[in-house]
Amino acid sequence: MPPVRLVNLTKKFKEVTAVDHINLEVKHGEILTLLGPSGCGKTTTLRMIAGLLIPDEGEVYIGDTDVTHLPPEKRNIGMVFQSYALWPHMTVFDNIAFGLKLRKLPKSNIRSKVKEVLELVRLEGFENRYPRQLSGGQQQRVALARALVLEPQVLLLDEPLSNLDAKLREEMRFEIRDLQRKLSITTIYVTHDQAEALALSDRIAIMNQGKIMQVGKPEDIYEKPANVFVASFIGIGNFIEGVVEKIDDNTALVRTEEGLMLKAQSINVTKGDKVKVLVRPSHIRLAEGETQDNVFEATILKKTYLGDEIDYRITIGNNTLRMILPNDINFKVNEKIRIWLDPKKIMALKG
């Protein structure tokens, strides 16, 4: 039995369908990220798993129990909120111990459990502080400890790092990742930050307009996006529009409006489809030699110095592409160059 299973899960807010017939299985001990732009339904989905929202349709299973209509307190879940949600009138100890006290554990047992979990989040000796006496990062760790101390079947994290500054956010990413690995606790993590998702997920579910667009490992999502939305949401993407002329094995031949011919990996496309060819900046190379496919003449339109790299905007026919090269190759604006788009990497996706 997978620890969490969503079946046809649907939630409407008046006329708006926030979550639209979602099916998803979370595997034991993995960290799965729900990633998407704001309003895509990721937080709504998480809140339905937690029991803070009741779905209009579909079921939520935790383990083999249908918990769809159980209140949150009966679900054996741990939840970490974006705002940390520590109770301001309780000390760190009381915040963490509250759930244990509700379970009527003996006092000595509670004390040792709280101590243990505070060591785990590296906050030993903070028992008697009030939340207001802690920094944002420390508050977040207490929130994590409060959820973990109950040894829940599933840990749910709702944008837990978005209130922290950039540097701390990056540190906490790895901390959460390590902690999750160490405890091998099944975790569902909601974020809109793709870098965060790529860094800490075993699998990512990309959501848009209440639907799951793709579920997969970070590298699959990045390298084999299922559609244009996923490709544009994760990483930097250039798109060249065209029509599929021919398919050979997994290679599509795409003709653009102005007649350029591109060879690209075909992902779920067939002959005659209108497609967008995804070209990541790293897929653009300077051409060497004469006779290869996918070699085009390009013009430098604009350049931005980024330190180690230079970010160029180049034009091929009517298309403007973003190209990033190391700073030892320095072209001038309006210079004409020859580029090669690696046909094993660029992808024809259904528009």
Place this chain on the structure above:
Amino acid sequence: MNKVNVIKKILPFTLILPSFLVMLFLYLYPFALSILKSFMDDQGRFTLKYYEEAFSSYKQDIFFSFWISLLSMFVSTFIAIILAAYLRLSNTPFKPIINSIYRFPLFIPMVVVAQMMRTFLAPHGLLNLMLLQMGLINIDYPPWFFDWKGMLIGFVWKQTPFMVLIILGGFQMIDDSLIEAARCVGANIFKMLVNIMLPLARASIAIAMILIFASNISTFTLPYMLIGGATPTTITVDIAHRVTYFGDWGTANALGVVSYLMVGAFAIYYLREVVRRSVYVQE
């Protein structure tokens, strides 16, 4: 310090001066005078005879005023917390209906409440007829409500909505996530209410309690119309008797001071409790 600075310092005070003067003449002056008069005999000499009279004739009424005000306050607080919690947490279709009807008693003057209670609680009034229908009483010997029981019902009916208003305000200051976090660690609604919402809204609840206690103890119309001169009655009725039938302002003032003291002591006790236990609110 130059002239401009002096004017700058004084100017803010001149702005509050009109309201301060109104307070002084309409409130503080008569207040101080009533205290002063309670210690002065006809010739203007210091005396404690009014207090002796107040305590010897009205000890029972002073006690009654205190405990009926306190009891009504506690019952109102209990009901108000439940109602406010319901209005804060519920999403059922009944909520808007309850939300609009609970305020109704706010707009009814106490004298009208007293009149309503007289008919509702009368020996053959609506309440007793209902109890009769349920087979709970013998109508030949109807239970008598024109005493503390009627006061309690009248006070609770009239005062609870005002408490809901204040306590609900306190509940609404609590972020949803604090409530949800408690549910997620296993607290049912009752445990969450007791451990999270009540402590966080402690200040609002204490203020509501003080205001209602003060309002209860100073109410005249309800005890006058329900109990009148029967024993025990409230200080307010005694004050009215003293003034209208005996022209005895001294004892009336002394009884007034006793009720100020009761409200004052209660308020100080409660506010100190709130401040003592809510260090976390500061900073």
